[in-house]
Amino acid sequence: MIHGERKTAAPIRWAMVGGGRGSQIGYIHRSAALRDRHFELVAGAFDLDPERGRAFGAELGLEAGRCYPDHATMFAEEAARPDGIRAVSVATPNNTHYAITKAALEHGLHVVCEKPLCFTTAEALELADLARARGRIVGVTYGYAGHQLIEQASAMVARGDLGEIRLVNLQFAHGFHSEAVELENPATRWRVDPRFAGPSYVLGDVGTHPFYISEVILPHLKVKRLLCARQSFVRSRAPLEDNAVTLMEYDNGAFGTVWSSAVNAGSMHGQKVRITGAKASLEWWDERPNQLSFEVQGEPARILERGMPYLHPEALADDRIGGGHPEGLFEAWSNLYDRFAIAMEASDRGDTARLAALRYPDIAAGVEGVRWVENCVRSADRGGVWVDYE
Ligand code: NAD
The missing domain is CATH 3.30.360.10 (Dihydrodipicolinate Reductase; domain 2)
Structure with a gap:
């Protein structure tokens, strides 16, 4: 049973690309990732419109300097900070998933990407190879599976x-x-x-x-x-x-x-x-x-x-609550985000046994x-x- 205890040593510094104001899926990503304190939202490039994205980030409580105009600027500037992000969620339209996920992996970040992961199996396999080579986790939000x-x-x-x-x-x-x-x-x-x-x-x-x-x-x-x-x-x-x-x-x-x-x-x-x-x-x-x-x-x-x-x-x-009380999609997503965090931490420790025992929609599911x-x-x-x- 889940009582809100953190299952990881410390919250993972986390950012979002997309999922800005008015988007369909942004809020459930934030709600699920933040619920059990496995992640801490510290940066974002939330919107195709940089100004709207900055204003939205500020309203979420982020430092103004960490609300970025686009993902490329965010990945570069966060990489230069000692307290930079370690993971990012990609909640943008489908055509951007491949390029943003690839760039994130190249910057050494763990990724949670929306489905469909990309357009072709060849692209998906390329992302899988890159994730393996960099030792990074890619989770895919098939949320109902939670x-x-x-x-x-x-x-x-x-x-x-x-x-x-x-x-x-x-x-x-x-x-x-x-x-x-x-x-x-x-x-x-x-x-x-x-x-x-x-x-x-x-x-x-x-x-x-x-x-x-x-x-x-x-x-x-x-x-x-x-x-x-x-x-x-x-x-x-x-x-x-x-x-x-x-x-x-x-x-x-x-x-x-x-x-x-x-x-x-x-x-x-x-x-x-x-x-x-x-x-x-x-x-x-x-x-x-x-x-x-x-x-x-x-x-x-x-x-x-x-x-x-x-x-x-x-x-x-x-x-989380016992039988009879309805749980719903927000709980299902929280369950997946908990597993994403555990996988990311296990991967950072090189704990292959923990990773093998964990089931979540991973890069293979995306492929x-x-x-x-x-x-x-x-x-x-x-x-x-x-x-x-x-
Ligand atoms: P949406 O159009 O409602 O919102 C997209 C958001 O991304 C907007 O805030 C937009 O400004 C921003 N954006 C677009 N391009 C960007 C870029 N290059 N950089 C930064 N921000 C950018 O779309 P949506 O319905 O939220 O869908 C987003 C993704 O989530 C899609 O891939 C969709 O398939 C997926 N989705 C998944 C589920 C699920 O159950 N897992 C449900 C709905 C949507």
């Missing part, structure tokens, strides 16, 4: 509660972009423009989340080949899709589907993970993250509740997300045909 019942699902599958896995049914299908909201909303505008979003919209923006969760629950399953069809129901978004369906064959004979959508009108998030084995199924929805449905064939369905003693120890380790999107796009752009997973 929900405790994902650990429970993973433990149940590992202990054989479902039997041989047959079906993997994933979706993240919201309805917020059923119309061309990008005409008014800048945060949607860049998402539907390939110069900023990359080779996909919903596959990278939402589909990668349940795909990563499935990798956590089913680490032994590997995609063998897939077929993806994608559509742009708001036609001005072409060539980027606002809806996509992916079929996947796994190497053990299991079959998977992923529905990624921003045009599922009426749906809030619609993120579901259902895993079906020969004996039983597990189902989890991110809008009800404190409940996991366990359905054994021929028996009444059981709802497992977060924070209850009957759960596996892995699912209780991050409990696999980019690889999955790349394979989906390759299939879709050939007309929706089966392609071997590369």
